Amino acid sequence: MVRKRLGYSSRGHRIPTMPRVPNSARGKRSTRRKKDENDDMCAMDLLATVAGKLLADQDNSSSVPNTSAAKAKKRKSVKEEHFDEIPPLKNVAMEKDVGSGSVSAFPRQAKNCLAENSSTRNGADTVLESLTVKSNMLAKIPECGSYGIHHAGSSSSAEPEQVHQAEPKVSRRQADGHPVAYGIFNSVDVDGKPPALVSSDSSSCVPLSSHDKEHQTSSLYRGVVQYTADREDDENSSGCTHPSTIESKGCKPQYLGNHRIRKLLASKVRKAARNKICGGIPSKKICGGLSKKGSKLNLCGKKMSTTHQKVQRMIFKKKKLTHRTSFAKEMLTEASGTSFAMEGQNKSCEAENYHVKLRIKSFNIPELFIKVPENATIGSLKRAVMDVVNSIMEGGLRVGVLLQGKDIQDDNKTLCQAGICHDKKLNNIDFTLECEREREPPSGVIIQEQMDFLTTDMVEPLARMKCEEPFPEADVGDDSQQPRAPYRSRSLSDLYSVHCPVQMASQDTTASSQAIVPVSPAPSDVGALAIVPLCKSKGSEVGQRRMRRPFTVGEVEALVGAVEQLGTGRWRAVKTLAFDSIDHRTYVDLKDKWKTLVHTASISPQQRRGQPVPQELLDRVLLAQAYWSQQQQQARL
DNA sequence: TTTAGGG
DNA sequence: CCCTAAA
Structure with missing residues (x-):
């Protein structure tokens, strides 16, 4: 029998009579996510939803304004709208120190259409089409990578969250889709030195991420953020400074009537979210000099407002902001000079190691849309912006690397393998910052209050936002080797080791993203x-x-061991047997992995990618696959 | 909820 | 990995 041949008998495997018996019922994650959406929904709605989520974050986090708590409570609603056309009329500059309010911005989704399409701006009033924000921001990046923002002005040092609270809350709903990129840093020098670090001076830092909050990082960078309006496309101007008018261009399909489209959209959204997430927009790229496109998020007012509507439906003005942040150019102290964000240098010649020198001068931020009533104060507007920015940052960031437009996902690959060598020209490297976090939007959220809040003048001295530099970036600078992964370290591995009996191969997950990503820890190893x-x-x-x-x-x-014992049709059992403690591997994942293993085993080694799997294992895979396939067949008969 | 497969 | 039809 086959069994014998395989040696399974020795193990006492039983023949699976019913391969498909489900064992336990543990569910994993639900697969269906988007179902909510209605068919009818148009892209806008989707976007709105996303935006709402994003906003929600803010709400949570934000809280009290420094100035007065009371005020804080009031909220204004800020909505973003999609008004496209709006050229960046005004720029709002936030001055560093100025006290200020935070403004919440909504990211625009890159996705599409939404906002952009609509071209009308509303009230002319509106006004802020584009905001240019210049501020010094300190962002902190928590260990997680989330950034904290500090506001200086306010007296407080606020605890991290507080900073904004007062701000209007923004309801965000959908954010998912887009990642928000923030430009956070100004420049990163490869050398690793962060440009000037700003200490948080007066400002207190507020970590963006509300949850984590605690993290404070040490180094802060200051940067200037400019928002320019760009569309998603904006190509990149290196200068970034140009505000571009946004028209509806970005949007593609506005209305997706079909199912298919919807689906697509959804998945795109999902993806976007994942990548960019918070922001909603697709990730932004950060390029050194070149601008990349900033993604925009749009929040659609529709949904968002739902709740909000409640009270006052104020008239909001819409603003569109795009921003690019060029982070503090000032910061660049050292680097200054070069316009490019990244440069590859050969400096390495020096020797030692071949180091790739990269400079990230600025990051682009997706467009943000904010709606505020005309009678809102400037302070409130500022706050709203701040809010948005904070919310974006709260989520934590992920750094992505794009080489010639292609996203390099293999975190284990060395720079050299990826084509980023000291002796090559690196003019095609882009970095993306994506927001990681996801939160649920509180649904209705606060809009009205915000409004109130607007009224008040709270101007707090938030004045500056400082951005701390995220570690990753810093790292980048330092070691050319892997720009992106700061934390990386082996957190994953550690996890694994803990959970999994199996040893992890050496995988070095360097990817920053991983580091950032939340990993669900097993209870035991929280540490x-x-x-x-x-x-x-x-x-x-x-x-x-x-x-x-x-x-x-x-x-x-x-x-492989589990499948050898249990067969190929009992993934739930396999999961329980061998991956019970590994939370992120679902039985579907195991099934999928098995599928790929079978495929891998059947192709030539040269065609295989990724970390090589020992041939011995692949042989077992084929053997087990053959054996169990036969068993299933027999069972059928 | 699981399986099983296609994408 | 995701998404889903079936079971």
Whole structure:
């Protein structure tokens, strides 16, 4: 019998008579995420939804304004609208110190259409088409990578969250889709030195992420953020400064009537969210000099307002902002000079190691749309902006690397392997900052209050926003080797080791993203996890795509062993047997992995990608696959 | 909820 | 990995 041949008999495997018996019922994650959407929904709605989610974050986090708590409570609603056309009329500059309010912005979704399409601006009043914000921001990046913003002015040092609270809340709903990119840093020098760090002076830092809040990082960078309006496309201007008018261009399909489209959209959203997430927009790229396109998020007012509507439906003005942030150019102290954000240099010649020198001068931020009533104060507007910015940052960031437009996802690959060598020209490298976090939007949210709040003049001295530099970036500078992964370290591995009996192969997950990503720690090893701060928080947003976590050799080994024993039709059992403690591997994942293993085993080694799986395991895969396939057939008969 | 497969 | 039809 086959069994014999395989040696299964020795193990006492039983023949699976019923391969498909489900064992336990543990569910994993639900698969269906988007169902909510109505068919009818148009893209706008979707966007709105996303935006709402994003906003929600803000709400949570934001809280009290420094100035007065009371005020804080009031909220204004800010909505973003999609008004496209609006050229960036005004720029609002936030001055560093000025006290200010925070403004919440809504990210625009890149997705499409939404906002952009609509071209009308509303009231002319509106006004802020584009905001240019210049501020010094300190962002902190929590360990997680989330950024904290500090507001200086306010007296307080606020605890992190507080800073804004007062601000109007923005309801965000959908944010998912887009990642928000913030420009956070100004420049990163490869050398690793962060440009000037600003200490948080007066300002207190407020971590964006509300949850984590605690993190404060040490180094802060200051940067100037400019928002320019760009569309998603904006190509990049290196200068970034140009505000572009946004027209509806970005939008593509406005209305998706079909199912298919919707689906697509949804998935795109999801993806976007994942990647960018918070922002909603697609990730932005950060390019050094070149601008990349900033993504925009749009929040659609419709949904958002739902709740809000409640009270006052104020008239909001819409603003569109796009921003690009060029982070503090000032900061660049050292670097200054070059316009490019990134440069590859050969400096390495020096020797030692070949280091790739990269400079990230600025990051682009997606467009933000804010709606505020005409009678709102400037302070409130500022606050709203701040809010938005904070919310964006709260989520935690993920850094992505694009080489010639292609996203390099293999975190284990060395720069050199990826084509980023000291001796090459690196004019095609882009970095993306994506917001990781997802939160649920509080639904209705606060809009009205915000309004009130607007009224008040609270101007708090938030004046400056400082952005701390995220570690990753810093790292980048330093070691050319892997720009992106600061924390990386092995948090994942650690986790694994803990949970999984199997040893993880050496995988070095360097990817920053991983580091950032929340990993659900097993209860037991929390400590290990700590390293990875993520904000994952509970639910990720709906749309988020899970982070890619390649199977390690150890996992493959465990999978193969389990399948050998249980067969190929009992994934739930396999999960329980070998991956019970590994939360992020669902039985569907195991099934999928098995599928790929079978495929991998059947192709030539040269065609295989990723970390090589020992041939011995692949042989077992084929054997087990053959054996169990036969068993299933017999069972059928 | 699981399986099983296509995408 | 995601998404879903079936079971």
